[in-house]
Amino acid sequence: MTVEPTIAAHDIQVDLGGQAVLREVDLTAAPGEIVAVIGENGAGKSTLLRCLAGLETPATGRILVLGDPPTDTATFWREVALTGDEPAWYPGLSVQEHLELVTTTHRDGRMDVGAALAAFDLGGRADLHPLTLSTGQRQRVSLATALVRPSRLLLLDEPERGLDTAFRDRLADILREYAVRGGAVVMATHDLGLAEACGARLVRLEAVR
Ligand SMILES: Nc1ncnc2c1ncn2[C@@H]1O[C@H](COP(=O)(O)OP(=O)(O)OP(=O)(O)O)[C@@H](O)[C@H]1O
Numbered sequence: 001m002t003v004e005p006t007i008a009a010h011d012i013q014v015d016l017g018g019q020a021v022l023r024e025v026d027l028t029a030a031p032g033e034i035v036a037v038i039g040e041n042g043a044g045k046s047t048l049l050r051c052l053a054g055l056e057t058p059a060t061g062r063i064l065v066l067g068d069p070p071t072d073t074a075t076f077w078r079e080v081a082l083t084g085d086e087p088a089w090y091p092g093l094s095v096q097e098h099l100e101l102v103t104t105t106h107r108d109g110r111m112d113v114g115a116a117l118a119a120f121d122l123g124g125r126a127d128l129h130p131l132t133l134s135t136g137q138r139q140r141v142s143l144a145t146a147l148v149r150p151s152r153l154l155l156l157d158e159p160e161r162g163l164d165t166a167f168r169d170r171l172a173d174i175l176r177e178y179a180v181r182g183g184a185v186v187m188a189t190h191d192l193g194l195a196e197a198c199g200a201r202l203v204r205l206e207a208v209r
Pocket residue numbers: 016017021039040041042043044045046047048188
């Protein structure tokens with residue numbers, strides 16, 4: 001039986017501001033696979049993730065995510081979770097309430113809020129507003145909101161941002177477990193240790209000169 005790839009992207013070409021950013025980029029990810037996109041600053045990792053998320057349209061090439069071209073629609077986002085730039089935190093809602101908002105909206109969460117607070121080591125910060133946390137703690141809230149809800153694909157842009165070494169090891173475990181349960185992960189990262197700890201397949205992007 002052939003397993004449909006979660007992502008099949010072929011010959012992607014993107015120009016931004018009149019400059020070539022991606023050329024002849026291919027990327028696939030199967031259910032249960034973790035792919036780490038690596039490359040120097042400006043190589044186009046975030047741009048590629050934006051294409052996979054339907055937030056950027058390549059000039060040429062073909063992208064299928066879960067069998068269809070990615071679109072910035074509610075249907076698409078029910079299956080796909082994205083973290084990258086810091087989210088806009090809701091004024092007045094605590095860390096716990098942010099997670100409750102996500103689990104209430106998406107239902108059938110991958111873990112309950114208590115388990116998520118424990119997994120992301122946020123128990124002692126549950127009643128605080130995210131903006132009162134440290135950078136790494138906020139990143140953990142951001143990752144928790146992506147992991148607490150059901151999805152079939154995780155797109156993570158530099159998930160290691162701000163995380164200490166101990167939590168990066170724990171994140172590797174969390175991502176491996178997500179993949180074992182059939183999800184696919186594509187992350188742009190500068191952290192080869194995280195990629196290795198996840199058992200990720202490396203895809204290197206070369207900057208277009
Ligand atoms: N909106 C934009 N307009 C013009 N150029 C852009 C735009 N966004 C990104 N670029 C350019 O595209 C190139 C790739 O940027 P991108 O953020 O995808 O790289 P990256 O590999 O994620 O880099 P980093 O490792 O620094 O996060 C860079 O040269 C950047 O200047």
